[in-house]
Amino acid sequence: AQATTFKIATIAPEGSQWMVDLKAAGKEIENKTAGRVKLKLYGGGVMGSDKKVLRKIRIGQLQGGAFVTNGLAERYRDIVLYGLPMAFQTQAEVDYVRERMDPVLMKGLEEAGYVSFGFAGGGFARLMGAEPVADIHALRGRKVWVPEGDPISYKAMESMQLAPVVLPITDVLTGLQTGLLEFVASPPVAAVVLQWYTKVKYVTSVPFAYTAGVLAIDKRAFSRISETDQSIMREVLTSVYAMFEQRNRLDNREAEAALRSNGLKFVDADPQLVPAWRKTTAASNRKMAEEGVFSIKLLDEFLGHLADFHATAGTDQAALNSTE
Amino acid sequence: MMFGILALLALLGTPLFIVIAMSAILGYARSDISLAAVPIEVFGIAEMPILLAIPLFTFAGYLLSESRAPMRIVRLTGALLGWMPGGLALVSIAACAFFTAFTGASGVTIVALGAVLYPALSHAGYTERFSLGLVTSAGSLGLLFAPSLPLILYGIVAEVPIDDLFLAGIMPGIVMMVFMGGYSLWVNRSNRTPLSHFSLDELLGALKASAWEIPLPVIVLGGIYSGYFAVSEAAAVTAVYVLIVEVLVLRDVNWRQLPEIIRESMVLVGGILIILGVSLASTNYMIDAQVPEKLVEIVNRFVSGPVSFLLLLFVFLLILGAILDIFSALVLVVPLILPIAQVYEVHPVHLGIVFLATMQLGFLTPPVGLNLFISSYRFEQSIVRVYLATFPFLMMLLFAVLLITFWPGLSLFMLGE
Amino acid sequence: MITSKEQSGLLDKAEKFGRFVETASLVLILAAMIILAAAQIVMRNMLDLGLSWSDEALRLMVLWVTMLGAVAASRDRRHIVIDVLSRVLPAGPKVWASLVVDSFAAAVAGVLAWYAALFVADSREFGDLLLNDFPAWPFQLILPIAFTVIAYRYGIWSVRHLRDIIRGADRS
Numbered sequence: 001a002q003a004t005t006f007k008i009a010t011i012a013p014e015g016s017q018w019m020v021d022l023k024a025a026g027k028e029i030e031n032k033t034a035g036r037v038k039l040k041l042y043g044g045g046v047m048g049s050d051k052k053v054l055r056k057i058r059i060g061q062l063q064g065g066a067f068v069t070n071g072l073a074e075r076y077r078d079i080v081l082y083g084l085p086m087a088f089q090t091q092a093e094v095d096y097v098r099e100r101m102d103p104v105l106m107k108g109l110e111e112a113g114y115v116s117f118g119f120a121g122g123g124f125a126r127l128m129g130a131e132p133v134a135d136i137h138a139l140r141g142r143k144v145w146v147p148e149g150d151p152i153s154y155k156a157m158e159s160m161q162l163a164p165v166v167l168p169i170t171d172v173l174t175g176l177q178t179g180l181l182e183f184v185a186s187p188p189v190a191a192v193v194l195q196w197y198t199k200v201k202y203v204t205s206v207p208f209a210y211t212a213g214v215l216a217i218d219k220r221a222f223s224r225i226s227e228t229d230q231s232i233m234r235e236v237l238t239s240v241y242a243m244f245e246q247r248n249r250l251d252n253r254e255a256e257a258a259l260r261s262n263g264l265k266f267v268d269a270d271p272q273l274v275p276a277w278r279k280t281t282a283a284s285n286r287k288m289a290e291e292g293v294f295s296i297k298l299l300d301e302f303l304g305h306l307a308d309f310h311a312t313a314g315t316d317q318a319a320l321n322s323t324e
Numbered sequence: 325m326m327f328g329i330l331a332l333l334a335l336l337g338t339p340l341f342i343v344i345a346m347s348a349i350l351g352y353a354r355s356d357i358s359l360a361a362v363p364i365e366v367f368g369i370a371e372m373p374i375l376l377a378i379p380l381f382t383f384a385g386y387l388l389s390e391s392r393a394p395m396r397i398v399r400l401t402g403a404l405l406g407w408m409p410g411g412l413a414l415v416s417i418a419a420c421a422f423f424t425a426f427t428g429a430s431g432v433t434i435v436a437l438g439a440v441l442y443p444a445l446s447h448a449g450y451t452e453r454f455s456l457g458l459v460t461s462a463g464s465l466g467l468l469f470a471p472s473l474p475l476i477l478y479g480i481v482a483e484v485p486i487d488d489l490f491l492a493g494i495m496p497g498i499v500m501m502v503f504m505g506g507y508s509l510w511v512n513r514s515n516r517t518p519l520s521h522f523s524l525d526e527l528l529g530a531l532k533a534s535a536w537e538i539p540l541p542v543i544v545l546g547g548i549y550s551g552y553f554a555v556s557e558a559a560a561v562t563a564v565y566v567l568i569v570e571v572l573v574l575r576d577v578n579w580r581q582l583p584e585i586i587r588e589s590m591v592l593v594g595g596i597l598i599i600l601g602v603s604l605a606s607t608n609y610m611i612d613a614q615v616p617e618k619l620v621e622i623v624n625r626f627v628s629g630p631v632s633f634l635l636l637l638f639v640f641l642l643i644l645g646a647i648l649d650i651f652s653a654l655v656l657v658v659p660l661i662l663p664i665a666q667v668y669e670v671h672p673v674h675l676g677i678v679f680l681a682t683m684q685l686g687f688l689t690p691p692v693g694l695n696l697f698i699s700s701y702r703f704e705q706s707i708v709r710v711y712l713a714t715f716p717f718l719m720m721l722l723f724a725v726l727l728i729t730f731w732p733g734l735s736l737f738m739l740g741e
Numbered sequence: 742m743i744t745s746k747e748q749s750g751l752l753d754k755a756e757k758f759g760r761f762v763e764t765a766s767l768v769l770i771l772a773a774m775i776i777l778a779a780a781q782i783v784m785r786n787m788l789d790l791g792l793s794w795s796d797e798a799l800r801l802m803v804l805w806v807t808m809l810g811a812v813a814a815s816r817d818r819r820h821i822v823i824d825v826l827s828r829v830l831p832a833g834p835k836v837w838a839s840l841v842v843d844s845f846a847a848a849v850a851g852v853l854a855w856y857a858a859l860f861v862a863d864s865r866e867f868g869d870l871l872l873n874d875f876p877a878w879p880f881q882l883i884l885p886i887a888f889t890v891i892a893y894r895y896g897i898w899s900v901r902h903l904r905d906i907i908r909g910a911d912r913s
């Protein structure tokens with residue numbers, strides 16, 4: 001049979017660890033399928049923004065992409081669940097909820113036409129910018145980044161009287177360089193890999209949103225290869241994404257250290273204000289679900305799991321201490 | 325074969341965006357990729373945030389050139405430099421550079437300023453030939469000064485910070501002006517009579533007349549470097565400011581003229597950005613086919629280090645500048661040479677300055693030297709005469725470009741690198 | 742019966758009207774761009790406010806201005822070209838060359854228009870969104886429209902060259 005090549009776009013730059021690992025996975029798949037299946041990776045965002053990559057998958061120029069979950073919302077709206085602003089506070093919460101909901105979201109993605117191989121948590125996005133921010137109101141009138149195609153984060157910021165700037169993730173570095181953006185929210189590891197840290201000076205330690213990556217492959221293309229090859233691909237890519245998950249946790253600590261050694265300063269958000277922000281964003285999130293931006297049923301399920309977690313894990317404080 | 329036919333069609337005068345679109349179509353078709361990939365890439369024009377600066381700056385530049393600002397600028401530079409021997413030549417150089425920076429190297433400078441400067445030069449005793457050569461070649465100066473259109477476009481295509489480019493262009497731009505100014509003074513060493521005596525009254529008068537235009541560079545550059553404005557915001561402020569000043573305050577331009585000025589400027593913008601759009605598709609095809617990687621390999625075989633790379637680049641750009649206009653060359657070629665330059669550790673900002681400076685010579689080299697044609701048309705001179713008159717200036721600029729190419733520090737020291 | 746004189750009068754009127762529509766749309770969009778971009782700066786700096794759709798809307802306007810500008814450039818024959826050969830060609834072969842060039846341009850623009858229309862249809866079918874929750878396809882419609890008009894323009898030029906060739910042959 002003829003070899004099938006899966007062309008996959010990612011924003012991970014050439015030479016970065018993410019890219020090296022994905023390429024290694026491609027080699028492994030090629031070996032295990034005796035050359036019947038190949039991965040061809042386009043790094044550094046050269047294939048364009050998430051929206052553009054999705055369009056290219058649609059016409060068959062590409063067969064897949066490594067996305068940040070929210071980047072797939074245009075095709076599967078409920079994928080935004082994990083990235084809801086200020087919904088998660090601790091890694092322990094994340095672990096508890098994801099154990100129960102990952103299969104639900106992956107099934108949803110599959111129904112939307114994309115095969116995926118598990119989520120790789122990227123850690124908590126923290127606010128970064130040229131000035132220290134302890135109170136979010138200091139951001140009024142400033143240019144704060146919101147990813148393109150993420151109306152939920154946009155509304156959350158609006159609910160806190162901020163005026164965010166909408167840009168695709170591929171344009172954030174340019175935006176920071178040209179003054180189009182002044183503040184971004186990003187997990188430390190992504191800020192290092194994508195070079196954003198070179199354009200900021202301060203990090204606010206409050207977990208702004210949880211981030212997760214997912215490799216989505218066009219189901220039409222995937223179903224064209226044999227069942228054996230499908231399971232080889234699933235096996236290899238699932239283990240790569242599980243490894244990303246584990247390593248991102250370590251890397252985020254290392255990246256934080258790297259940020260500090262590069263002279264970035266960490267500031268704490270005013271602890272008295274944080275509960276109020278969470279309340280405001282939670283209300284805004286619910287409103288978006290009520291408006292049909294994503295499934296209110298899944299939101300309730302999500303919040304139910306969170307409540308269960310807090311009921312079983314005792315006090316919130318214990319959970320907080322166990323992770324941060 | 326196909327490539328040969330396409331090249332022939334290009335030389336026969338097929339619009340470049342059609343040629344580039346066709347090359348993308350052929351490329352995608354050969355790789356069995358749906359041709360819907362072409363419009364997906366062209367739609368990418370709506371996904372580049374900084375691009376907004378281009379229509380806004382272009383409109384402001386066209387509006388300025390339709391006003392009496394060119395005359396006021398000549399008067400002001402005259403009051404500042406006119407007392408020196410050879411002063412008017414220096415005035416021409418400075419005024420043209422300033423004006424080109426704002427009107428974006430579209431040949432507008434020759435039309436707008438040439439009408440004032442050419443007769444003035446002849447009147448002041450410069451030879452016909454010198455005056456023609458000076459006005460034609462000075463119209464290409466200023467390309468390296470903010471907020472010139474090619475500088476912004478390079479930043480967009482190469483994904484290099486535009487404010488870094490603005491800084492890096494200053495010294496090389498000045499070097500080009502100094503080379504041309506030095507030559508002008510030397511050639512006219514026998515014509516020692518200055519244009520006028522220095523007069524404080526005239527300087528104050530000229531300052532007063534230009535009072536509305538003088539803040540412009542401050543708004544643009546100051547706004548960007550203080551971090552107060554993004555580049556596109558500075559463009560918006562410039563457009564609003566120029567509109568208010570020239571139409572409402574000074575009333576140089578009647579509002580009835582605005583539709584035609586807008587059309588003219590947007591024809592230029594459309595002409596440039598449609599080429600950018602289709603070349604996003606041709607570039608995307610080349611990335612899909614991993615052409616840049618292959619190109620790096622080939623170049624690697626012939627080139628041993630940064631110096632020989634820069635030499636090869638210089639020759640290549642010189643030829644390119646003779647056949648392609650600067651905007652098409654930017655969007656077509658930069659994505660291909662950028663990864664090669666990276667291998668030889670040529671700084672992307674330096675690469676940009678070298679690229680623009682060398683391509684600038686293309687304005688003055690036949691067969692497609694835009695300024696040669698405009699000048700020939702504007703001053704009713706034969707193209708051969710224009711070419712001969714321009715030749716010595718072209719040589720001076722060539723030396724300046726060599727200096728800029730092989731002395732990276734000249735571009736980079738302003739960045740503190 | 743319409744005489745050929747009346748017919749060319751009608752064509753002239755159509756041409757004038759077309760030019761007017763181009764200029765008017767360019768004026769409207771550029772004005773909207775300037776106003777929106779300026780309003781955004783004022784709102785952000787003085788009122789600490791932003792508009793969720795303004796950045797994206799401005800980017801879309803850049804696309805519209807580009808495509809309309811390209812249409813206008815086709816009418817005025819002001820597209821960027823390398824006309825090294827046509828400059829030196831004598832009049833006879835030149836008109837043939839122009840015919841080849843312009844019909845080629847019309848054909849390529851036609852192909853672009855067709856695939857742009859497919860792109861828009863796909864986008865409509867899949868429910869792509871822009872500006873948070875607007876369907877994307879009406880904003881993308883400028884692509885097939887502009888390429889169609891450009892193809893039409895070069896088609897008209899080709900017909901004129903053909904007419905010149907036939908008239909030239911008649912005369913000799």
Ligand code: NA
Pocket residue numbers: 045170171
């Ligand atoms: Na980009």
Ligand code: NA
Pocket residue numbers: 603604606607608655656657659
């Ligand atoms: Na290109």
